[in-house]
Amino acid sequence: MPSLADRAASRRKFLQFLAASPLLGAGGAFAGEGLMPQSKLPDPLTWAPMRADELIKSPKEAINVFDFEPVCRQNVPPAHFGYMASGIDDEATLRANREGFLKFQLRPRRLVDVSKVDMTTEILGVRYDSPIIVAPIGGQRAYHEEGELGTARAAKAGNHLQILSTATNSNVEDVIAARGAPIWYQLYATNKWEVAKAFVTRAEKAGCLAVAVTVDRSGGRNQETLFRLRRTDTRDCNACHDRSSLQASLTRRAMYQGVDVSGLRNTQSSNMTWDFFKRLRDTTKMKIVIKGILAWEDAVMAADNGIDAIIVSNHGARSEDSGRSTIDALPEIVEAVNGRIPIIVDSGFRRGSDIVKALCIGAQAVCIGRPYIWGLGAFGQSGVERVLELLRTETYAMMQQVGAPSIKQLVPAMVRRA
Ligand SMILES: Cc1cc2nc3c(=O)[nH]c(=O)nc-3n(C[C@H](O)[C@H](O)[C@H](O)COP(=O)(O)O)c2cc1C
Numbered sequence: 001m002p003s004l005a006d007r008a009a010s011r012r013k014f015l016q017f018l019a020a021s022p023l024l025g026a027g028g029a030f031a032g033e034g035l036m037p038q039s040k041l042p043d044p045l046t047w048a049p050m051r052a053d054e055l056i057k058s059p060k061e062a063i064n065v066f067d068f069e070p071v072c073r074q075n076v077p078p079a080h081f082g083y084m085a086s087g088i089d090d091e092a093t094l095r096a097n098r099e100g101f102l103k104f105q106l107r108p109r110r111l112v113d114v115s116k117v118d119m120t121t122e123i124l125g126v127r128y129d130s131p132i133i134v135a136p137i138g139g140q141r142a143y144h145e146e147g148e149l150g151t152a153r154a155a156k157a158g159n160h161l162q163i164l165s166t167a168t169n170s171n172v173e174d175v176i177a178a179r180g181a182p183i184w185y186q187l188y189a190t191n192k193w194e195v196a197k198a199f200v201t202r203a204e205k206a207g208c209l210a211v212a213v214t215v216d217r218s219g220g221r222n223q224e225t226l227f228r229l230r231r232t233d234t235r236d237c238n239a240c241h242d243r244s245s246l247q248a249s250l251t252r253r254a255m256y257q258g259v260d261v262s263g264l265r266n267t268q269s270s271n272m273t274w275d276f277f278k279r280l281r282d283t284t285k286m287k288i289v290i291k292g293i294l295a296w297e298d299a300v301m302a303a304d305n306g307i308d309a310i311i312v313s314n315h316g317a318r319s320e321d322s323g324r325s326t327i328d329a330l331p332e333i334v335e336a337v338n339g340r341i342p343i344i345v346d347s348g349f350r351r352g353s354d355i356v357k358a359l360c361i362g363a364q365a366v367c368i369g370r371p372y373i374w375g376l377g378a379f380g381q382s383g384v385e386r387v388l389e390l391l392r393t394e395t396y397a398m399m400q401q402v403g404a405p406s407i408k409q410l411v412p413a414m415v416r417r418a
Helices: 004-020 065-075 078-085 092-103 147-157 172-179 193-206 224-231 246-250 275-283 296-304 326-337 352-361 370-379 381-402
Strands: 104-106 121-123 126-128 132-134 184-187 210-214 287-293 309-312 343-346 365-368 415-417
Touching: 065 078, 065 370, 065 381, 078 224, 078 370, 092 104, 092 326, 092 352, 104 352, 104 381, 132 381, 147 172, 147 370, 147 381, 172 193, 184 193, 193 210, 193 275, 210 275, 275 287, 287 296, 296 309, 296 326, 309 326, 326 343, 326 352, 352 365, 352 381, 352 415, 365 381, 370 381
Parallel strands: 132 365, 184 210, 210 287, 287 309, 309 343, 343 365
Antiparallel strands: 104 415, 121 126
């Protein structure tokens, strides 16, 4: 039997080990268990924390967009949810996309009549009810059977611009019909010009107003959250995904029907340079937008090369784990572009205050990604509608609070870098 003195010594040793452990440094994994008694309660106390086990039962119950995520998690197969939620490697960018907003603080003006706020926004010549755009997200039937058509009907309800992914499960023609208005088409050009041309020609014929060329997916990626959650998925993935070859898997994708994909080894555009855009300009009358700009030098080159607009985006932290948020990248890009072309931004936008900060800095509009997929996965179209409504409501309230009765009255002086 160890003596009392021995036990005390070994306990001291254990505590010393813990004190040196990164676990404690990281925020007290053992706090509250008696090892590190807290001298005081947290201030402020959190009285009503969101609980992942208390799920909303209808879109109306949602207080914010985050309420949809655990419902989506419950409904959607783990592999699909993992694909949606995943960032890259350590997911530093994923966190940065949210934390970045804390570096910017609003600086509201008072005594302005904001009894009525006009959120209407013109984007490349078309007026929408708000500056909130539905980002392109591929394969939406992985989250709900209504897929892109449900999203389109929800975008119609709130008169939002919708951007449709090349990896859509539904035909571009059907999505435009469901949206009841022209949309934008997002292009994954691949490394084969004929494939890109086929997509662009079809999208233009269908009535798309712009082609948003995604330029931030040129390398491989380690989607660890996807890979870990996929291991927990017990369904037979081969029942839906034909993984025998890239060509076989593409035949199931709506936009690839009738397109000659021979020779393709993946769907990325690793050989794309600025020359691509000259060729594209000669091929289409649609407006050309570049999605995935993060450096001001590229933004200036886009303007120099006659691009109609850019989307500052890190692909929702799905491209490279740079650790830099898009709200961090935005100010220098706005400054360098100097009003020559419109700047849209996305990645990590979840609150009206996030949207208002970006608009104050100089973005013209903001794309929303995962939150509407949480809504779709949770409740289908009505979930997407409610997510967009919550974002509109929060943005409206925040515009009132900072003293901006219209979008153009959101100015740089209303935001400061902390
Ligand atoms: C599941 C998923 C699929 C996506 N698919 C595409 C796509 O097909 N094309 C594209 O340009 N961007 C795609 N994106 C990126 C979004 O368009 C957008 O940039 C990103 O979701 C914004 O970040 P957020 O999700 O934090 O709002 C995808 C994002 C997610 C989460």
